[in-house]
Amino acid sequence: MATSSTPPPELAPPRLALRDVCKSFPGVVVNDHVSLDVRPAEIHALLGENGAGKSTLMKIVHGVLAADAGEILWEGRPVRIDGPAEARRLGIGMVFQHFALFESLTVAENVALGLGTRDTMKTLSARIRAVSDGYGLAIQPERHVHELSVGERQRVEIVRCLLGAPRLIILDEPTSVLTPREALALFEVLRRLRDEGCSILYISHKLDEIRMLCDRASILRGGRVVATVDPRQETARSLARLMIGTAPPDLKERRREPDAATPAGAMLEVAGLDMDRDDPHGTDLRGVSFAVKAGEILGIAGVAGNGQNALMRALSGERRLAHPEVIRIADRPAGHLGPRARRGLGLAVVPEERMGQGAVPDLTLAENALLSAYRHHGLVNRGLVHRNRSRDFAGRVIQAFNVIAHGSAAEARSLSGGNLQKFIIGREILQQPRVLVAAHPTWGVDAGSAAAIHHALVDLRDRGAAILVISQDLDELYALSDRIAVIAAGRLSESRPTHAVTAEDMGVLMAGLFEGGNAHVA
Amino acid sequence: MWPRLEARPERSRLMIYLTPLIAAGLTGVAGVILFAALGHDPLRALHAFFIAPLSTGFGWSELIVKATPLVLCALGLAVGFRGNVWNIGAEGQLILGAICAGGLALWAGDAKLPWLLPTMVLAGMIGGMAWAAIPALLRVHFNANEILVSLMLTYVAELLLGYLVHGPWRDPAGFNFPESALFGPSAQLPALVEGTRLHVGALFALAGVGGIWLLLMRAFIGFQVKVIGLAPRAGGYAGFSQARVIWLGLLCGGGMAGLAGMVEVAGPIGQLHPQISPGYGFTAIIVAFLGRLHPLGILLAGLFMALTYLGGDTLQIELGLPRAVTGVFQGMILFFLLAADVLIHHRFRFGRRPVQPRGGDRHGRA
Incomplete structure (x- = not known):
């Protein structure tokens, strides 16, 4: 098939290659000798649980963080990416999971801010329209961002990215905010971009869509690449096993x-x-x-x-x-x-936000246990807090729900998102509620913790709640x-x-x- | 190589206690520079400011006298500050406490009334609470900013005191000075040590430390204040009432400031006049933060800040420096404390940035 003059993608130098990239934060190794190739014109999935180091790795590629060691090769040449502007200059575009848009500005104004272009608003609007029509990403440049749905906002981010004529686009969990139909439309756009020669690095933990969309997948576990596979040859179960190390x-x-x-x-x-x-x-x-x-x-x-x-x-x-x-x-x-x-x-409630609503980041787990459980287990006695009982109760939550934390005196902010969510759900469930209302119980939670949370909910249901x-x-x-x-x-x-x-x-x-x-x- | 600031994964508990000391040290250094620039021998000046006032027993007693109203005010303010209730008007609440307690004392005159002092304590606290209830009411029902309301009410309180001592409460035998008659003996707080101005008000401050400690560190309501202050949405989720925390914060602040006002007029001053407080209510804000909003910290910070009042007086006498030097030192303390607090969430790292891709061409391509 590959009889044209250009070499087939396997022989050309990878668009982006990471070689032994390492990054640690105080006390944690987040990326441990990560090596990864993204070939020209492929959709490459980066798959991993929360805390596997996906986001950190992408921040390094995008120039937001600097690696401690290792090498980044762009089309075969070593580069140093010391900021998003440098990434953009190389041709790396990024669509974030949480959009970086100003609500009170129009689409065109937001794009202008992101691109740093010298175009007039009129030319820019024309360019936005041209790109959005070309890819079937209907957006109107003169509308204000706060009027747009989440799906439309994502399109704005993608169009902004495309205007920089990128040769590698990174998408971080792009379908988490889309309806199934919107997601399918997005996949069409991504496939077209790939066919035009653009490489796409697709971060997700949704196994089915990776199998549907991606050409190759690198699986990150505990900061290391544990495998690079062809997801179309895998089952969701085998991918999950690679991702969490055991079968779900x-x-x-x-x-x-x-x-x-x-x-x-x-x-x-x-x-x-x-x-x-x-x-x-x-x-x-x-x-x-x-x-x-x-x-x-x-x-x-x-x-x-x-x-x-x-x-x-x-x-x-x-x-x-x-x-x-x-x-x-x-x-x-x-x-x-x-x-x-x-x-x-x-009633017990698991709220939408973990940090700042379900838990106070600056308080210890013992104090956070008190936050909603103060009516139970004698944690409050004649207006005074019973500190030993709070500690014990927090300890029971930590143990029963396998929360990884340095004991009940750890501050909530020191827990990973999945662990904090397990703590919050455990705190609510151990109050033996008759009614539990839970919002997004496993949003952004790694597969292992998600399974544990699901089991806990089913158990509670079976006990009659x-x-x-x-x-x-x-x-x-x-x-x-x-x-x-x-x-x-x-x-x-x-x-x-x-x-x-x-x-x-x-x-x-x-x-x-x-x-x-x-x-x-x- | 310049040190870099790097975020800590958790707050440093050590730094929470260390930064007030760092701030005090930096203030000393800045003081040296300041005195040198003014043409004074900096060591002599610092000695006069920090050491000389404490070289006598009388100096120590004066330190406690000055620290008493600071600690009382700061204890009450800490309750509000922990819950993000910014009562800046402790000065006004102190004045109202003094007016209410003083009015009672003037009404009693020289009569021997054993219940007079306890009633004055109550009157002082109620007066301060009433003054603080105004910003609380306006904040809870109309969302009026309590910073502005409490601050502006301070000037109203000063004018009210001025009106009273210039007008209806002026001492007829006082040669037209704007001051009230001296309080009778049963309206004066008994001295703790003969020959000094040290009075039982200092014990009120100690009792206050214990009471506020129980409220903030052990009581469930103190926990609610803390949660509302750190994460209001978590407070809403838990069912804690923001309005309740606002009322509690302002009423505690007002009550304790009112008690401080009573203690001042019934203790060292013994009458009402327009300058009953050299800004204790404002300085208490610094005391509260320097003491990390913790009752024991406030006790220590109150003693330290009291020293800046005594030191200012000594400098005025020994070096002829203006009394404003007290305010300058108090300002520097707060300034350096706020700056040093960055170390609670961050730390310095020395050395090079460890990112060196081998042989990378930084600006290779066009």
Whole structure:
């Protein structure tokens, strides 16, 4: 096939080659002699759990961090990348997981800031339009970023990147914010870019999409490259084994249909919840109704920014409602109650943000245990904190949930994201809640910890608790939920048994195409 | 090679306690430069500022007298500061405490009333709390900035005191000086050591250290204050009330400042006049931070800052320097403390940046 004058990609020097790159932070080796080749015109996956060193490695390639040792070769020549500007000059573009866009500026203004171009706004807008039309990335340069959906914002980042005529694009977990349909459209764009000769380094921990999209995959574990494979020849299970070192436990075996043995009463009931947004970028909730029975898990799917945040605040009591009857917890009206009183009714909550909401970064784990468990285990006695009991309780959470930390005196900020999430979930579960509301329980958590968290949730369900899981991760919802509903633009679809919701149904529901939804049927 | 600043993975507990000492040391160094630039022998000046005031027993007693109101005010402020409630008006709350306690003393006159002093303590605390309740109310209900409200109320308090001692409460036998009559004997705090101005107010400060320590370090409400201060969203998640922390912070700050005002007028001063406080309420802000918002730290910091008042007086006498030197030293302490606090989250690394790709052409391609 490769009979043209240009050598086939295997023989040309790699577009980007890392040779024995090392990086440590105080006390931790993050990248340990990492070597990696990204060939011209290939989509190369970088696969690994959280904390495997993916982000650090990408920051080194992008010039944000400097490696301690090792060599970076760009098209066969050693280079020193000492800043993002130098990376851009070489032809390396990056699309971040958390977008770096100014909300109050227009698309064109944001692009201008990122590129440092001397074009006038008019020429720049024309260039943006040309690139976006060329790749089917519909964006309008004159719109303000705060009006855009998350998917559109990602397109802005990609177009900004493409305007720099990159020869290597790095994408960090690009589909974590997209609907399945948006993700497929993104894959089309990436394949086209590859066919035009651009190399793509694709960071993800979603095994299925890597198998669908990527030509090669390097797997990072504990800061080392453990294998480079052709993902199309692998199964999701074999990739997962490479990624976490052992085969993932199969959750499906533990699933069980909610049967007659479980009590029928709804433990968490929401009836006609209407709530106006309290910040300009929020979402109004309209007519949200659902019920979660004891011994079942209800999953709420949806693309971020469709009202999940507002729903969490309404359920936890951080935002109180005028009408008590709108929310009932354990058959008692609770809409008017604050978080403390709702916890008294048996509610536990795993909030969306770990640092700063679910835990205070500057406090120890013992103090963070007290944060939500103060009603239990005699942690507070006559207004005074019982410090030994707080320590013991934190220790029990650490032990039962296998949290990797230097004991209960460690500050929460010193824990990795996955470990902190295990701590928070453990803290809530050990309070023996009758109702647990969990937002994105395994978002950004490595596969090993995610499996542990899923088991803990299923265990709690089997012990008779009612659990509501709000997540963007469809795999997670399919694995956990007994029933699934979808939130779109502040409205919630009817819930259906999980086995009756196909991936296609899900895409339609996520677009708001359901009875009472906002979208118009085209 | 210049040292580089590098983020620490965790806060340094050592540095939390060390930076106040570093700040004090740097202030000494800056003091040497300052005195030398003014044409004085820096060692003699530093001796006069820091050592001479403590060379006599009387000096030590004066140190405690000055430290008492500083510690009392700073203890109350620390409760608020830990919860991000920025009460800058302890000076005004101190004045209101003095007015309320002093009014009671003037009303009693020379009568022998055993309950007078306890009532004055209560009146002083209530006066300070009432003054602090204004910014609390405005913040909780109208989201008015408590920094501005509490600060501006300080000037209102000063004018109120001025009006009272120039007008209705002026001593008829006082040759038209703007001051009240001297308080009767039963309205004066008993001395601790004869021949000094050391009075039982110092014991109030010690009791305050214990009480505030219990509140902040052991009580659940102190934990709530800390959480709201460090991470308000976590406080909301846990169900802790922000409004409650605002009220608690301001009422503690006001009550303790009011007690300090009572202690001053019923102790060393013995009457009301316009200059009852040389800025104790403001200096207490520095004391609170220098003491790391910890009651025991505040006790030590209060003694240290009291020394800057005594040292300023000595310098004025020995070298003829203006009294403003006290303010300069207090300012330098806070300045160096804020600068040195960077070491809590960062550390210096010496040596070269260890990134050297072998033989790389840095600007090879066009």
